[in-house]
Amino acid sequence: MTYIDDRQPPKREDRLGTCTAFGGELCGLKKRFGGGCSMVDNERAFRQGSICQMIPAIAILATLPDTVVIMHGAVGCGGSNHTYQAATRSRQMLATDNPRGVQWVSTALGETDVVNGGEQKLRGAILDADARYRPAAIFVVSTCTPSVIGDDVDGVIDAVRDSVAARIVPVHCEGFKTKVMATAYDAVYHGVARTLMDQLEEPEYSSIDSTLEREAERLRRSRLVNLLNVSSMGDDDEAELSRLLRSLGLEVNIYPCFAQPENIRYAAEAALSVSTCPTHDDYFVSFLKDTFDVPYVLQHMPLGIANTSDWVRGAAAALGLEAIAERLIEREVAELQTALEPIRAKLAGKTAVVSAGEVRTLSFATLLHELGMRTLAVRPYHYDEFGAPAAERLVEVDPSLTVNVATMQPYEAVNIVERTRPDIYIGHNADSVWAAKLGVPCLPVYGGPNTYMGYQGVYDIARRLARKLANPSFNRRLAEHVRSPYERAWLDADPFSLVVQEECADV
Helix, strand or coil: CCCCCCCCCCCHHHHCCCECCEEEEHHHHHHHHHCCCCCCCCEECCCCCCCCCHHHHHHHHCCCCCEEEEEECCHHHHHHHHHHHHHHHHHHHCCCCCCCCCCEEECCCCHHHHHHCCHHHHHHHHHHHHHHHCCCEEEEEECHHHHHHCCCHHHHHHHHHHHCCCEEEEEECCHHHCCCCCHHHHHHHHHHHHHCCCCCCCCCCCCCCHHHHHHHHHHHHHHEEEEECCCCCCHHHHHHHHHHHHHCCCEEEEECCCCCHHHHHHHHHCCEEECCCHHHHHHHHHHHHHHHCCCEECCCCCCCHHHHHHHHHHHHHHCCCHHHHHHHHHHHHHHHHHHHHHHHHHHCCCEEEEEECHHHHHHHHHHHHHCCCEEEEEEECCECHHHHHHHHHHHCCCCCCEEEECCCCHHHHHHHHHHHCCCEEEECHHHHHHHHHCCCCEEECCCCCCCCCHHHHHHHHHHHHHHHHHCCHHHHHHHHCCCCCCCHHHHCCCCCCCEECCCCCCC
């Protein structure tokens, strides 16, 4: 179902029944969700440190070249743009001699604007951004304040649209509207779909060789696949996944991150869209299917041996390339297993706790099992139908695995790490800091000039894990000089004592 006619997409609690609070065993989570037991109303008696959906929205928008991001709200809401400056500039340097980094402005709403409204400031910001930067697109990010006071953001955009050269894209990602930060992906894709995805016109062919030209175009489109990237992927991840798809004889169009705004619409020409993260991509690939009849593969994140193999199989099966895929997988896996042989002994029996988005967390835990390690607990930021395939694979490894569905909530993370004492903690930087203070070595769950995806990613993760585990002295010494803010009474308590779960008769 497409929501493209609506000005804003629905929140994921309503669209998918997404759960943000759960504590228990993996088999219980799987049974509850798969058995039709609603988990959307699960709640916490106490919350500490979540993530606003505006943050992952900016993570995508900050990557797009030749654009300006207007933060419509208080000036502090734009502070997260600074987080992405280094990554954006480094990627832009690969494509241009004049990297500009993240170009953003703020309407800087204050107390007077809260009373009188901020629409005039927004109108002025749009006109100024267009005149000053001459971008291809302007993204207007609507934060909490204008939504609370009732600014007609879309009305302002409609009024000035004909006065500027840039395409203006509204992105409604007000943080208070949802507890599921992944709703941000829908907000970005919704704006892109409504504003940048024009109907493509049929190419003009010459009268002399029109038959040959039409056949050449047909063949090109039959081999073209959309590879959906995410802001947490590096260029090495994209190179690895592109290599695998090209090994099947396919051409690759990578979007949306770091893609030129005017080129995003050419995703409608592809024969197939291949997702790298179902949580991230489902809204847009569904739109492409409903609007342009572009089929999609949306199941696994190519993280780990089995998941990568199934990801390749999925793309190949959609285009009738199964035989080529099986030969590719056999060759790649054999080479990888040989390369991993000297590393396995260093990882055998080591333990970990993993925390990140739902698909990445559950897939990473399966990857650790493939390397001979044992996962003690997983902390997916939320859970819905897109985590189910990864959970299905992981439950075969350890049905009693501890699951803490939580967007951050560091008090629960500290409790779990304190009682499990893993050899390593794998998570986001803002999340891992708590484990680091407890003396546990940490590995970023993504980011930097590292490969995580595909077969190359498995090898690189294994090498980095071995290095981290070989010398944990920094974190041990850090723990000696850091005082935990959590009292012993909390650390001895059940970490899920404040999670309020809906009763389910079938569980």
